Amino acid sequence: MANPLSPIEKFFDAVGKALDAPTTFVKEKLVEPNQKHYPWYHQKFRRVPTIDECYTDDAVCIYEANAQYRRDKLVDNEIVAILRDRFQSCVAYEKPDHVERCAGVLKEYEDAATNWFIKYGDLGAYHDAKSAYMKQKHRMIWERRHGPVGSGMKEKVVSE
Structure with missing residues (x-):
């Protein structure tokens, strides 16, 4: 004034x-x-306890674990998207010889996509940290009983 x-x-x-x-x-x-x-684009969040470290009745801890899970999923989505774009750019640039020259980029992309699917794939549209944790637990039980996923089931040994 x-x-x-x-x-x-x-x-x-x-x-x-x-x-x-x-x-x-x-x-x-x-x-x-x-x-x-x-x-704003370099905002740093502190790591919070994961869902397996939360008590079953601790709603705040579960909420924070779910928020951390969502942030991690967004980061993993972007990593896979960036690697896919790098591979597509490599193929477009190296077109006749792209099979040999883009093999390293393709391997990185396939490894990242496989790891993404291991963690987030087949969870459905509405999933949270607990469902991802249960998926991880079931996968570990499967691998203990039957070997690595995708290698076929172990033969049952019949002892007499």
Whole structure:
């Protein structure tokens, strides 16, 4: 406000400054100098306990584990997408000899896609950290009983 004209405007201006001055002082002199400033695209989240470390009745821990799971899934989706784009660009650039020259990029993409499917595949549209954890547990039990997934089932040994 430049110059309040009436006594009422002067009064409200003084009251506003009196109420705003302490909070502005604390923010500018104490809070902002002690903050770490990150660009929004480099925001760092602390790692929270995973779903297997949460108690069954701890709703806050389960919520945080699910939020962490969603963030990890978004990161893994982007990694697979970037590797797919690299492979497609390599094929477009090296077209006649792409089989030999893009083999390394294809191997990286296939490994990432396989790992993504191992963790997130076949979970359905609405899944959370608990369903992914159960999938991992079932896979480990399967591999203990039958060997690695995709290698066929072990032969049953009949002892007499």
